[in-house]
Amino acid sequence: MSSLNILSGGAAQGLVTSLTPAFKAFTGFDIAGEFGAVGVMADKLRQSTPADIVILTAALLAKLAQEKLAVSASITDVGLVETALAVRTGDPPASVRDAAELREVLLSADAIFVPDTGTSTAGIHVAKVLRQLGIAEQVAGRLRIFPNGATAMRELAASKAQRPIGCTQSTEIISTKGVDLSGSLPTGCELATMYTAGITTTAVHPRQAQYLIELLTGAGQGEQRTRAGFIGGRS
Template sequence: MFLPFFCARLARPMIPRALIAAAALSAIAATTPTWAADALVAVSSGGFAEAFKTLAHDYAARPSALPVATQFGPSMGNTSQAIPARLARGESIDVVIMVGSALDQLIADGVVDSSTKVVLADSYIACAVPAGDPQPDLSTPEAVRTAFLNAPSVAWSDSASGEYIQHELLARLGIEAQVKAKGRQIPATPVGEIVAQRQAAFGCQQRSELQPVKGIDIAGELPEALQKITPYAAAVVKGSAHPEQARAFIQFLASRDSAKAVARSGLHPHQP
């Protein structure tokens, strides 16, 4: 309610513009959520989300650690909750955990501190069917080709695994036209949920994103010849209100103490 007042007064010369601008900024600052000042705001993309939930809770229980305000958003894509879009809007975020290549782009854009980047885990692509349905063989490239062709409908994500499937894997298998005619890329919503709701008979995404979803059976990971390993990494956002705590949190995520939780989530803890 204060901003219209300040804007209207800009036209009056008797009040210095600098004073008006400062007052306007104070009014905006007063609307900032209180948790931004007393918590570490960390945003994770889906592939690391399950490990993130557990480890954020564990970290906050440590002596002198700030509580962690856990938030989630895709590493890429066109949805408003995608991490790059949120940073572009100027959201107050201390730590981002996301697909390594997407993080590298944020570093190149000058949004994230390159010196704080730590690779946390490697992620493998798996495929699933609705719970109780026959599970296709995925042990060889030819078996994967058959699985895609036999499925009446197919879903893949709009993040790293889905981009690989849509722009590389289907073409390598020689089935791009056939599968795209009956398949779709899913924005934001986990592919496992689409499969569980039987909106798709076959879906592929990072194993760590499929694993928490009820109502599906994971048929297996793509074979080595077709697999696309995606690293997940963390870094501190430039301008973080808590840079030292943010660095400490990332080191905790990458520690040996955290490796078991990372592995349970379906990821492979990164080995330097």
């Protein structure tokens, strides 16, 4: 059976997975490819990894369009994704109201699970927030860094630490069994990132790619986007 090849930020994996049955029923195509840190996915496209569609941050996809790797006219907003806190299912919630409370929560954790701090949207932001709070050096030894948010959350779920916490994009928290979304980052430390979808200039299956974009962004899928953790988008 034919497959649509995708390169996507991990933030969209849960939504894509939920829409895969409808996509396959209409097109007869499976969805194959990779989900991971957006910087890594963009570099894979630059290195000629086969892809029909990419789902990345708006800024990164715009750059790929400038590089003639994505079709500008096809780029469509999927929705905003917040970077948020996560706890193991069953652990006390760690919602915070301000930067001081966030600082306290992070300092009290004995393990902090995050995605790659150099290539992932949430990981880069976490590193920035730790510096902003003045605790980067204090918690450096407690950071548990993984290639992407989904892996970080699976490791958080399995952690034997006494007081672990995670920080990644809300969509990755929601889609991982064994962890719970525990609140957004407070004002001054928050991040909401627009994710967009676009067809690559080397797409072998552009028509099927366009259909997936319509599924991801259509008004009929507003409830699924919300359940997956996306904010806004087409309604």
